[in-house]
Amino acid sequence: MTLPIAFLDGPWWPYLALLLFAVLPTEIWRWLAVVFARRLDENSPWLEWVRLVATALLAGVVAKLVLAAPGALAGVPLAVRLAALAVAVTVVLIDRRKVMLAVVIGEAVLIGGAVWLG
Template identity: 45%
Template sequence: MNWDSLDAWWWPFLFIVVAGWIATDMWRWLGVLVGNRLRDDSALLIWVRSVATALVAAVIAKLIIYPNGTLADFPLWLRVGSAVIGFGVFLAAGSRRPWTGILTAIVLVVVGRLLTAG
């Protein structure tokens, strides 16, 4: 019962429906049922929002520290350093202009990569 088990055109699609679509949407539907019961200003909603934010923070940290693909060839110090400096610039520039920090981080990582690639 894996991706290549059946030589029918519809099998990969069925695989995606079960292992992809249902596997993700069941959490979204559960989220609707839970969210529908939360009051706008309740402590429980603040907890849910904290958990959601910490989950996304974990995704962010993993994308920078343990990336897939070609970003893994960029040195770790360059990835973390560019992100930290970019975030610092963002804080200094004020949160109304998030692109300043994003641009700083991107420029640093590109220049750093060009220099370290030799």
């Protein structure tokens, strides 16, 4: 039988685990992206493809959250979820630089509709 390592039994183990298994694996890819992105042409077809794939993935996640809502969001009527999405998209279409504003306004519509109808 092996004796436990004192450090792993202490209160710091969750922080070490978070660092080893969550932060480091993702940070490595971020730093590599920074290094290799310097040599990329912004108008290259490959980068355009990456943007399109990222946009499609984001659209799929949003559609799943709106149409097949999980957890407490499922208690909000579909019409309210669709209205919140429509308002947020409208704000983005008016001014593409105000994405955060679109998110906040969309959330306000979602929460307001849930409270009003709930």
